[in-house]
Amino acid sequence: MLRAVAGSSAAVLGALAVALFLLLLTLARDAALPARNRYGLVFDAGSTHTSLYIYRWPAGKENGTGIVSQVEACSVQGPGISSYADNPAGAGASLKPCLDKAMEVVPAEQQQETPTYLGATAGMRLLREQNSSKAEQVLAEVAKAIGQYPVDFRGARILTGNEEGSFGWVTVNYLLETLIKWSFTGTWSHPPAEDVVGALDLGGASAQITFLPGTPLSDSSTRALLRLYGTNYSIYTHSYLCYGLQQALKMLLASLPQGNSSSPQISHPCYPRGYQENTTTAELYDSPCVQAPSTASPAESLTVTGTGDPAACSAAIEDLFNFSCGANQSCGFNGVYQPPVRGAFFAFSGLYHSLHLLNLTGGQPLSVVNATVRQLCNSSWQEVQEKFPTASSRQRRDACAASSYTLALLLHGYSFDRSSWPHIHFVQQVANADVGWTLGYMLNLTNMIPSEAPQRVVGLQRSSWVAATVLLTIILILTFCLLTAVCCQKGSSGYERL
Template sequence: MARISFSCLYPVSWHFSVPPISPFARRHLAFLTLFILVFILMLIPVTDLWLRRSGAQKDRQFEKYLARVGDLEATDTQNPSLNYGIVVDCGSSGSRVFVYFWPQHNGNPHDLLDIKQMRDQSSKPVVKKIKPGISVMASTPDKASDYMFPLLSFAAAHVPAEKHKETPLYILCTAGMRVLPEREQMAIIEDLVRNVPLKFGFLFSESHVEVISGKQEGVYAWISINFVLGRFDHIEDDDEAVVAVTVGNLEEFILRKRTVGIIDMGGGSLQIAYEVPSSVTFSSPEKEEAAKAMLAEFNLGCDLQHTEHVYRVYVTTFLGFGGNYARQRYEDMIFNETVTRNRLLAQETGMRPDSPYLDPCLPAELTDTVERSSQALHLRGKGEWDACRQQLEPLLLRSNASQAYMNGVYQSPIDFTNSEFYGFSEFFYCTEDVLRMGGEYNSYKFAKAAQDYCSMTWSALTQRFHSGLFSSHADQHRLKYQCFKSAWMYQVLHDGFRFPYDYPNLRTAQLVYDREVQWTLGAILFKTRFLPLRDIRQESNRPAHVNWFRVSFVYNHYLFFVCILVVLLAIVLYILRLRRIHRRQARLAMLDLWMEEAVPTTPAPGI
């Protein structure tokens, strides 16, 4: 044993013994040192990649935003790996064709296709619209393919010719075709199925043309907005809003990103769609049947065996609840009430310009006339927004005091503590065009701004309009009915759909990431959801080392932890081995000492 002594200024010494290191132990120590150095060299790039992956969540979200903004660039049609799809929206007033494209699927069965709207060399969306709607072909259904020819020729000119045979074409008809008798609908569809393939080489069959319901249209719109917002992506950040969703039986649930609901108020109708995370129970079979008509459950995954992508969405349309139609219903109501009151009280209120009906829903001093049944009701604005709201209450047609469903239609419960909504069309126009409050919705600020607007005189409003103080989209019609429409929007939201007045997660919008989001995007996403299986099979047939490289790169954080466990296990095994070697050497030393003491020493000769 070597003895080492350390002395300092004080008269104290410390002594400890260092056991001699055997050559065998030195070899093991050299091997361990080399192993640790190799591990550190391997760990540095893996750790760096893992830290960048885990510590740059916000940066990736911003990169996704930039990527979506980059979608506004021209599509590279020279790229042979791109695929294309076409959707024709056959509406009531006209038809529009949309061309989409997407790269090869990434091979992850939990991801949707990355579908984007195609843009021409000028970076403009590849869209073409014709008028009138296809329903005008009801009398001449054999001309339906001729009606469709300009739209499909336009799409064919933008999709590379060598891609036509593998480009799916979907012709989806909405409100205009729904009102036609089924016999006339089928005659138009039969002509399209028979003659479109004779003129165009797209992937098109009988299942690719249909008259979709309002429920389907609402589901496609819901898919579109959530896809663009990235709500079908995997959870990557602890700060992301998530929701627990029950799938199948009530005991099974999954945790995923919170989707957004949509409320869209047009001129004639109102539509709402949102995810229902929890299964709903009903007190009677009749209520359950009524609710099933408004609940759509579907799987967006490419494999129906996986339940991670099962969504349950409530969607319904309220006809006559749009902004313009609601105003007509309101005018009908006040006209009938005024005529009845005049008859009972022998009055002529509203029947002459000098004794107008004072309308709280029109700006102060504004005059208007409502004509019904060859009679005219003269109106004069009173500009009282709160009184207007109260007067609109009967137009919600709520069923009864206990349920208070708007228009008597069942509404699935909304978890207002963990939900998010986007308001489109009239919700955006009411908040932005005049009040300049589009974006995050605050009911208290909105109500105050609407009250102030309604109380202003018509002459003051027109002066502000000519001074350019309102949005460029605002016109005389908007100024005239802004007071009514803002009150109607407010009532629908808070008394109809029962949103809390302090609800913080409603945003009104017209564009998402600077582009208009159409339901046709959701339609092609849903129609092509099984296509990734083809790319996944191709990926699985690649050589094993290629697949391992992908796995090791994508899941590098798993590799990081595995490496740590391997090194810790190696160190533990090495320490145990050294202990065994040390104990064996100690036993051998003790045995040698015992033998030396046990064997007597032979005296030297001659002593």
């Protein structure tokens, strides 16, 4: 009898070992399987150019954080889509090379489920103000072009300035994981509000400032209310139309006095000494941000000559802003309400590029930045060419004006000073993703940032949990049988001894 019980116990133990082996094998197999990825495409149709961003994330983890990665960025050849106002079909055609590239990146079997968006910014906002029907035609043509590809196209639209600022803020804080953070205990936690950073964006036609203020906002038009991961955010955001870099430099050139001779001359204090170019009044006043005088003749030729005068350059740029505020009101410029800047800021797009050319994006003190820009603005055209041999002619010409405008916008427009300057971080990427509004836009439209915080992290695939549950049930049954057999063995042995 003892031998029989021992045999049954051995059988149970053997079955138990097999069950454990099958459990480990199932979990190991699922762990080894590559996670299925999902993709998203977003066109950033800016005022001067268009870019396509291709994003990827693990399927089934849309409500996580820090899991979306940028696979690739494709720069569309040619100007921004607003430049195709008189040739709308050209705007759509310009997107096709980047769409072809995306079809090479996204697996064919997943293309039809890939959400695809096009967001247009200040260039199209200006075109809509000038001619709304032309703006609609351009949007219709780009939508038609994207619709020819096997993707889940969800529309082309013009973003408001506040949307552009808010989505840029979401992007940078999502990538930095300052909205929510995962701990190794399998729970989510909210970092303190002090960790949330502000966003400073400078495009070609508009400039955005967005941050979490320290006090309640007194102007509702500058407030955006967001609920992300179970936390409410009341952020300050404002977009200054026409104060993007390219439009600001157009306003600057048009504001400079013209000579009274038969061949008008413009002395440009921000252009290098010895630089000269010819333009026409038609080109000078071809923007809705620049008001042409009634006496201007479109065909009139103008000669622009650089004088390389740092003080005059700064003064001319500051004249583009109205720094006066109403009584007892805190404002940025042009009378727009703005609370005092607070906390750390990430500055990107034109703000980064204008200072990166001068190697000034490494956290240099404001005194060093000012001295470097002043030295550049005092340079001759030949010196500038030698200093930036790989830059384009336009970049060299505008290097002083762009960096001077960046400083004027930050220091005088937004009221940063020597104490807050070190808190500005000039970046192009965070976590290997380009910083801008596109990622925040996609996260919002795909509902990948939930309003409520995730309660836990699911670490195994559904198949793994099913297999584990079944096999653990078998193990418990076998263990029960083994314990029953052992108890019976002990009872029998005790009886025989009696």
